Amino acid sequence: MKLYDMELSGNCYKIRLFCALLGLDCESVAVDLFKGEQKSAAFLQLNPRGQVPVLDDGGTVVWDSMAILVYLAKKYGGESWLPGEAEALARVMQWLALSENEILYGLARARVIKLFNRPGDLAQCQQLGKAGLAVLESRLANGSWLAGDGPTIADIACYPYVALAPEGDVALDDYPQVRQWIARIQALPGYVGMPGL
Ligand SMILES: N[C@@H](CCC(=O)N[C@@H](CS)C(=O)NCC(=O)O)C(=O)O
Structure with a gap:
């Protein structure tokens, strides 16, 4: 699992924190927002919004911290983190x-x-x-x-x-x-x- 990430971003940190709480291994791929890497053609293929975080879980690409939290909770976290009722x-x-x-x-x-x-x-x-x-x-x-x-x-x-x-x-x-x-x-x-x- 790879996280397109920026150390000082609270939105990216949400995902690092949740992975840590779930005990998931996640490789961090640094995106230099100050150099505008998030707006490069290659990055826009991953996230047309041109923002971090983006998660790549074995080819399943999800952008937006809220969507990524939902994905991780449903796939790896169980009911307690995101109940279905x-x-x-x-x-x-x-x-x-x-x-x-x-x-x-x-x-x-x-x-x-x-x-x-x-x-x-x-x-x-x-x-x-x-x-x-x-x-x-x-x-x-x-x-x-x-x-x-x-x-x-x-x-x-x-x-x-x-x-x-x-x-x-x-x-x-x-x-x-x-x-x-x-x-x-x-x-x-x-x-x-x-x-x-
Ligand atoms: N609602 C989005 C917001 C993402 C966001 O604002 N990302 C910032 C870093 S915290 C970003 O990539 N900014 C660079 C830009 O917009 O060019 C989320 O929760 O993921």
Whole structure:
């Protein structure tokens, strides 16, 4: 299994983390985003969006971190990571939606504006990110994990950019439940970190 990867990308880290938790061997193939390798003709054959992460599992190519988490959970993870029952599956999907909206366009974007000097409205991203954190905080006041009694891919999808929020100048001091949830994820057997975590 190969992951087209970038070390500082939280979206790529989601996949490295999930593979580690599942005990899967995954070779990392570095893609240099600063040189624009993700827009090369060869890479666009893998992902027409021109983004990492992309997974190649023995010729099955899947792009987008959310889709890759679903693929890995279904193929190698089992029911606990992605349940099939209607309500339980919908609960996971709710948090995947949050990960691709408030977390990606809020917290992750604030981080790239600060860390990589990317253009964007920092204050607006921080405000959106905080709205997402408030939703997480209220859920985690009533449960240890986002979508059920144990960890699911919802937790893996939300975790990286929430834990990295201080790199976008969004402090986690006001979100004690979120901080405890971060500690619970970091205590999972097989957990691996990334730069900044
Ligand atoms: N929704 C996508 C977002 C992927 C994404 O934004 N990837 C970034 C790195 S974190 C990227 O490749 N950026 C380079 C570009 O867009 O040119 C996912 O979850 O995989």
